[in-house]
Amino acid sequence: MGLKLRVLYLGKMEFPRFRLVECDNEATMVVSPAVALLIQHPTLGNILYDTGNSADFLKTYTPEMLHNYPITEMITIEEALAKEGLTPGDIDQLILSHLHFDHAGGLQHFVGTKAIDHVLVSEADLKQAWWAVTTGNNGAYIRSLFDVEGIRFETIHDTTWLADDLGLFIQASHTPGVIGLILKTEHHGTILTTSDAIYTADSYRQALPPGGTINATTDEFYDNLERIKAMEKNYNATLLFGHDIDQILDWAGQGVID
Numbered sequence: 050m051g052l053k054l055r056v057l058y059l060g061k062m063e064f065p066r067f068r069l070v071e072c073d074n075e076a077t078m079v080v081s082p083a084v085a086l087l088i089q090h091p092t093l094g095n096i097l098y099d100t101g102n103s104a105d106f107l108k109t110y111t112p113e114m115l116h117n118y119p120i121t122e123m124i125t126i127e128e129a130l131a132k133e134g135l136t137p138g139d140i141d142q143l144i145l146s147h148l149h150f151d152h153a154g155g156l157q158h159f160v161g162t163k164a165i166d167h168v169l170v171s172e173a174d175l176k177q178a179w180w181a182v183t184t185g186n187n188g189a190y191i192r193s194l195f196d197v198e199g200i201r202f203e204t205i206h207d208t209t210w211l212a213d214d215l216g217l218f219i220q221a222s223h224t225p226g227v228i229g230l231i232l233k234t235e236h237h238g239t240i241l242t243t244s245d246a247i248y249t250a251d252s253y254r255q256a257l258p259p260g261g262t263i264n265a266t267t268d269e270f271y272d273n274l275e276r277i278k279a280m281e282k283n284y285n286a287t288l289l290f291g292h293d294i295d296q297i298l299d300w301a302g303q304g305v306i307d
């Protein structure tokens with residue numbers, strides 16, 4: 050018996066499309082979902098990849114974040130897990146693709162649980178996050194979201210296999226280290242998740258670099274794109290992107306993917 054994947058839809062943000070991908074028309078809007086993945090693994094237990102936005106976003110996010118990325122629907126990770134019959138205390142392993150507010154925002158729900166003292170992140174992203182919040186160059190990082198009570202991080206800096214069918218790889222695009230997953234399923238082949246290193250299927254297929262001010266250069270995006278294309282071919286994989294509303298709603302609606 051293999052791993053079971055569920056895509057957890059955690060609500061959405063709505064903002065001009067040019068903040069997500071390069072786009073000439075300033076008026077076109079885009080809907081951008083928040084998402085987490087629940088992986089129920091036969092030997093590793095319940096693994097959660099990302100935690101969505103913070104329920105306290107109105108209090109904790111900066112005016113600039115709230116202006117640029119307005120949250121128009123909020124589903125907490127606790128609510129999403131409850132729909133699957135789980136609580137935060139049932140999660141054995143947390144993995145954060147990176148520490149931006151819409152991925153680390155739900156960490157507070159895990160304070161006091163068994164998962165909080167070994168949260169997997171990339172070393173490069175953790176260093177970037179601490180640098181950002183202690184120099185005033187916050188970008189999309191908020192200290193109170195990831196510096197929660199009892200937190201201890203376990204860092205990786207290269208491809209790491211937690212099991213034969215579950216690998217983590219690091220993408221130096223969007224932040225210096227965004228964790229992607231390699232999930233080998235029994236009936237759906239291999240699934241690669243890019244998180245925010247590639248936001249949408251359009252961005253991938255049309256090689257549209259991200260908009261806004263998050264990426265330092267577009268070169269890092271194109272370099273990562275080539276690497277993901279090679280991985281897609283190698284693994285004959287299906288890709289799951291970070292903020293593609295059509296794909297996230299479609300996959301979330303499928304229930305268990307195994």
Ligand SMILES: [Zn+2]
Pocket residue numbers: 147149189223245
């Ligand atoms: Zn991000």
